Amino acid sequence: MVGGGAVAERKVNSLLAASADVTVISPEVTQGLRQLVMEGRIRWISREYAAGDLAGAFLVYAATSSPDVNGAVIDEAERMGALANAAGGSKPGSFISPSVLRRGRLVITVSTSGAGPALAAEICDRLEKEYGPEYEEYLEWMYRMRSSIKRQVTRPETRQRLLMKAAELEVLDEIRKGTFEPWDTEQIKQWIANNQEES
Numbered sequence: 001m002v003g004g005g006a007v008a009e010r011k012v013n014s015l016l017a018a019s020a021d022v023t024v025i026s027p028e029v030t031q032g033l034r035q036l037v038m039e040g041r042i043r044w045i046s047r048e049y050a051a052g053d054l055a056g057a058f059l060v061y062a063a064t065s066s067p068d069v070n071g072a073v074i075d076e077a078e079r080m081g082a083l084a085n086a087a088g089g090s091k092p093g094s095f096i097s098p099s100v101l102r103r104g105r106l107v108i109t110v111s112t113s114g115a116g117p118a119l120a121a122e123i124c125d126r127l128e129k130e131y132g133p134e135y136e137e138y139l140e141w142m143y144r145m146r147s148s149i150k151r152q153v154t155r156p157e158t159r160q161r162l163l164m165k166a167a168e169l170e171v172l173d174e175i176r177k178g179t180f181e182p183w184d185t186e187q188i189k190q191w192i193a194n195n196q197e198e199s
């Protein structure tokens with residue numbers, strides 16, 4: 001991460017949530033980044049960016065307040081073959097960060113391809129209402145169902161039919177109404193046994 005302002009802090013937090021190993025290069029950093037440094041969760045090289053700094057980096061973010069410095073960072077990343085994000089400046093990087101909505105295993109991303117980041121965030125806010133917290137529990141259940149079906153049913157046609165049938169169960173509605181009781185392994189096994197044959 002080159003730069004240590006508000007934008008760098010937001011991106012560093014997302015990177016840490018994805019278990020990244022983060023180094024920040026910037027003469028100054030925000031209070032939030034300073035805290036992460038003190039906790040030993042990120043490295044901080046406290047100086048301006050210099051050519052050669054990106055050696056060994058897999059993902060690069062150019063997030064300084066200087067468009068020229070951001071451009072030089074993108075150039076070096078390109079030469080090294082590293083993926084690079086340009087938070088600001090006239091030189092585009094190799095990828096753009098979307099706005100992200102997470103509900104456990106469900107991940108929805110919205111991008112306006114650089115046209116209007118605030119609109120991407122606003123669309124994500126709207127989706128938050130449609131895809132509420134119930135999706136986390138629903139997808140956990142679906143994951144367990146599908147894993148059991150894949151483990152227990154070897155015949156491809158039966159497996160396919162059961163996977164489709166599981167997706168049609170009205171579990172999501174039950175979770176919304178608060179009437180859903182999580183299935184234990186025995187109940188899942190029973191459901192598979194009951195639905196093995198074509199009905």
Ligand SMILES: C[C@@]1(CC(=O)O)C2=NC(=C\c3[nH]c(c(CCC(=O)O)c3CC(=O)O)Cc3[nH]c(c(CC(=O)O)c3CCC(=O)O)/C=C3\N/C(=C\2)[C@@H](CCC(=O)O)[C@]3(C)CC(=O)O)/[C@H]1CCC(=O)O
Nearest residue numbers: 087088096097098099111112113114115116117118120121
């Ligand atoms: C989605 C999100 C993800 C994230 O950053 O992780 C993101 N920007 C977010 C917020 C946001 N950014 C800005 C505002 C102020 C309002 C406004 O200007 O609209 C707000 C609103 C806010 O803060 O709520 C200003 C801004 N952003 C960029 C520039 C520079 C330029 O355009 O050149 C400037 C002008 C700076 C100036 O004034 O000079 C550039 C980029 N910002 C992008 C992503 C990429 C395009 C994504 C897309 O088009 O969809 C891109 C191209 C590069 C990149 O970062 O990859 C995150 C939402 C997080 C969330 O979900 O809450």
Ligand SMILES: NC(=O)c1ccc[n+]([C@@H]2O[C@H](COP(=O)([O-])OP(=O)(O)OC[C@H]3O[C@@H](n4cnc5c(N)ncnc54)[C@H](O)[C@@H]3O)[C@@H](O)[C@H]2O)c1
Nearest residue numbers: 003004005006007026027028048049063064065069087088
């Ligand atoms: N992508 C986005 O979502 C988004 C949102 C707002 C702004 N921006 C753009 O992102 C950039 C950063 O915005 P900000 O609000 O975090 O700015 P900021 O002014 O808060 O922070 C800039 C940081 O860059 C560091 N810096 C300056 N020169 C440097 C150099 N030569 N080497 C290394 N670090 C250096 C400073 O120490 C500071 O930590 C700007 O270009 C801005 O236009 C992007």
